[in-house]
Amino acid sequence: MPLYRDEGVVLRTAKLGEADRIITLLTKAHGKVRAVAKGVRRTKSRFGARLEPFMRADLLIATGHSLDVVSQADSIAAYAGPITADYDAYTAANVIVETSDKLVTAENERTVAQYRLLIGALNALARHAHAPAHISGSYVMRALAIAGWEPRLTSCVVCGGRWDAGDVFFSIPAGGLMCARDHTPESRRVPAVAVTQLRALVEGDWPVLDGHDLMPETVRLVEDWAEYYLERPLRSMRLLD
Template identity: 50%
Template sequence: MAKSFASRTYRDDAVVLRTHKLGEADRILVLLTREHGQVRAVAKGVRRTSSKFGARLEPFMVAELLLSHGRNLDIVTQAQTKGAYGHGIAADYARYTAAAAIAETAERLTDIDGDSAKAQYQLVIGAFAALSRGAHAPELILDSYLLRALATAGWAPSFTDCARCGAPGPHSAFSAPLGGAVCPACRPPGSASPSPETMALLAALLTGDWAAADESGPQPRHESAGLVAGYLQWHLERVLRSLQHVERV
């Protein structure tokens, strides 16, 4: 017996990570949902000017969706806006490029680690909300998100005690393969030697100490961005294309 329509549908909150065109009027969406993890779905007819919910399914938007299970892709049948973050983000290039890097990271992390998807969903919408209202410098919001997302996925870095032996810090060396700060005894050749101000900024971004992060200067921000990017690349085993377009101080 064929399944009823009700048994094939489900409702969930979702943030739109990425879209691409399908046919003449449809769009494929990569969604991160609150309860169902990463979902790929089709929104039919949303590229027509007469579409009732096309604008609700743009990148970085958060919506309550009604979806039905499909053979290969689910189908969006209803959409109600819950967070119109896309408008504020798209109006500013620095915010947009930071959001694109966040979305690419979230898509990658929830593709390889579905168990943390619910926590990753909360991190993404928090970052998009902060970007949309200009709460902090876009590059700081991005780096804070990246560190927290990696920590949520099980790769929490240390910026004080030695990541290898646990020796109390602070320490003056950083190794992405070893998990962050390393003491002189554990420091491998070629380790970075960030300034104390940079390590303090990284710790603030990881813990959400925005008072300290907002007061940081250009040099620690630039240095921390490189360390975060290297740490991200080491654990994802790939370079994020969107990071290349992020504006840095």
């Protein structure tokens, strides 16, 4: 079987037969890859914990007829240890890998920007660089922005009038802010702070985010934006409510 080498992050795993697992990975150069890890559930597996969720590894993969097979895995970064030791970080990491898994639908499609964003977010969680909910919220908004769904947060999507301060309306299907004159019935009124926080999440503007909890309105905007543009709910995110 032909072999290829790539680095990847484990998004999720599923049992296969007695001792094997199917590993879903986001790789740097081959996009999303599903591959079988043989014997990985045995206590003395040669893979150890290197193919658990949130792990980043250098991989040697054999191209199979139906599914690829992991031939070798060397750890690059063991994000899983510090992440699973902290409940909030673990919850945020689940939102992140679920978003990545749903967003990158085409397998073997090159998605370097998505890959860099993913390892940046998991690395930040493992280092406790910022509040876990901020890291996952920012990851979700930025991953969707890379995919082409970035909300317009500085001006009205209808008239283009600049928004500076005060309550404003937000329409998920229309893609951003709406002024009081143009807002449509499905838009919602949002406080200025929620717009500022949402913009900081999209831009990864940590000085704006650090030290303040996200407003419930901000959290709801992230959830609804993700659900609408991914065309399905994020199970791990709804569990946070």
